[in-house]
Amino acid sequence: MTTQDSTQPKAENTSPTNARVQSILATLFVLFAAITVSLVLAECLARWYLMSFANGNVFLTYASERQLVQKYGSGNSKFAAHPYLIWIPRPNWTRGPNKHNSLGFRGDEFPVAKPAGEFRIACLGSSTTYTSAVEDYRMSYPAQLEVQLREQHPNTRVINAGTSGWTTWEDLINFETRVLDLSPDLVIVYEGINDFEDRLVWPPEAYRGDDSGSRAAPQRDINMPHFLEYSTLARYALIRLGFTRPHSRLERLLVRPRSSLLIEYRVQLRKGTYPKSPFDKIPVEQIRAANPPIYFKRNLEHLIAIGRMHNVKVVLATMATAPVEARLDFAAPQDIAAIEEMNDTTRTVAAKMGVPLFDFARVFPKDAMLFADGVHVNEKGAQLTAKYIGEFLQREGLIR
Numbered sequence: 001m002t003t004q005d006s007t008q009p010k011a012e013n014t015s016p017t018n019a020r021v022q023s024i025l026a027t028l029f030v031l032f033a034a035i036t037v038s039l040v041l042a043e044c045l046a047r048w049y050l051m052s053f054a055n056g057n058v059f060l061t062y063a064s065e066r067q068l069v070q071k072y073g074s075g076n077s078k079f080a081a082h083p084y085l086i087w088i089p090r091p092n093w094t095r096g097p098n099k100h101n102s103l104g105f106r107g108d109e110f111p112v113a114k115p116a117g118e119f120r121i122a123c124l125g126s127s128t129t130y131t132s133a134v135e136d137y138r139m140s141y142p143a144q145l146e147v148q149l150r151e152q153h154p155n156t157r158v159i160n161a162g163t164s165g166w167t168t169w170e171d172l173i174n175f176e177t178r179v180l181d182l183s184p185d186l187v188i189v190y191e192g193i194n195d196f197e198d199r200l201v202w203p204p205e206a207y208r209g210d211d212s213g214s215r216a217a218p219q220r221d222i223n224m225p226h227f228l229e230y231s232t233l234a235r236y237a238l239i240r241l242g243f244t245r246p247h248s249r250l251e252r253l254l255v256r257p258r259s260s261l262l263i264e265y266r267v268q269l270r271k272g273t274y275p276k277s278p279f280d281k282i283p284v285e286q287i288r289a290a291n292p293p294i295y296f297k298r299n300l301e302h303l304i305a306i307g308r309m310h311n312v313k314v315v316l317a318t319m320a321t322a323p324v325e326a327r328l329d330f331a332a333p334q335d336i337a338a339i340e341e342m343n344d345t346t347r348t349v350a351a352k353m354g355v356p357l358f359d360f361a362r363v364f365p366k367d368a369m370l371f372a373d374g375v376h377v378n379e380k381g382a383q384l385t386a387k388y389i390g391e392f393l394q395r396e397g398l399i400r
Contacts (some may be wrong), residue, residue: 012156028314046232060248062236068248090162097136106130106137106160114183119400122159122179124171125190129162131382133372139379144386153399167194169211174236175303184312184320192319192342193330193375195296202282204290206259216255269332284334293345300349316350316357320364322371331374358392
């Protein structure tokens with residue numbers, strides 16, 4: 001009788017169950033590898049297309065902050081940091097038919113020292129003054145106002161001193177630190193929507209004179225709140241679905257503290273879910289009542305007082321809006337009601353301080369075809385804005 005050699009290898013367990021598991025694992029591995037390679041290839045193709053072939057608007061919408069830096073030399077190249085204003089229009093910036101001069105004002109170059117005989121007008125405000133919905137700087141309302149006024153007053157210069165995202169807080173600082181150096185004879189202040197948005201603060205104790213309840217310290221560095229935004233494909237999907245904003249948008253530079261409810265408010269309006277939490281318990285009307293436009297009023301009064309100290313005439317203008325029936329952005333019923341409240345404050349300040357008031361809200365047509373959204377005029381609307389303001393200035397004898 002022979003015995004089996006103990007040094008011989010034992011037969012492996014090759015039961016049908018183990019073989020099936022190994023086959024499934026191998027299939028999953030191949031599938032995972034194929035998906036990974038496909039995604040990597042798609043990501044590379046998406047980046048190549050975006051950097052090499054996408055048109056300007058597509059690139060600005062879907063490019064990351066780093067891709068913006070790589071192509072334009074700065075992230076949000078339309079704006080530049082400022083020690084007191086957070087941001088201003090980037091000096092010497094040009095893209096297509098839009099441009100800023102070396103002083104950081106939208107439009108052509110002009111001398112800092114006012115030539116003898118020149119009458120200077122500075123238009124203060126935010127994107128509605130910058131006329132952000134109009135791409136060609138020559139078609140902005142201040143530029144068209146200059147063209148119209150020069151027909152009868154050839155030595156008139158109109159400076160577009162507005163910037164997207166600003167409020168009367170920035171207008172006041174801008175007037176003191178940048179515009180006064182240009183020796184303006186007259187300034188036109190056109191604000192409303194942004195000051196209302198900065199009142200969307202809760203609890204009411206966060207509503208303060210320094211606007212810290214709505215604005216936090218700026219963060220100019222790369223701002224990617226989610227790791228997925230490093231992927232061009234994922235970033236495209238997130239932007240398309242409304243979960244994040246383009247990196248070129250000014251809102252990426254604006255840091256909002258938790259007390260500000262503005263972003264949630266705009267998101268709900270865009271998605272059609274307003275009033276969802278927190279507005280189902282704290283509606284916008286309640287927030288407005290708790291946070292009245294006292295700082296808007298104070299900023300306007302201080303701006304007028306500073307103008308008087310420097311022999312600068314100040315004209316206040318109310319804000320026009322598209323009709324609420326048009327269902328445009330910034331023209332929800334709550335927006336329209338709030339802007340009218342801001343306009344009433346503007347009227348009150350003008351009467352109290354004895355300055356000219358151009359009641360633009362009451363004379364501008366309620367025609368949605370003149371607006372790109374609820375408050376920003378399109379090119380036709382900008383032309384009509386310039387016409388109405390120019391006629392008012394001449395009718396009131398405000399042009400020398």
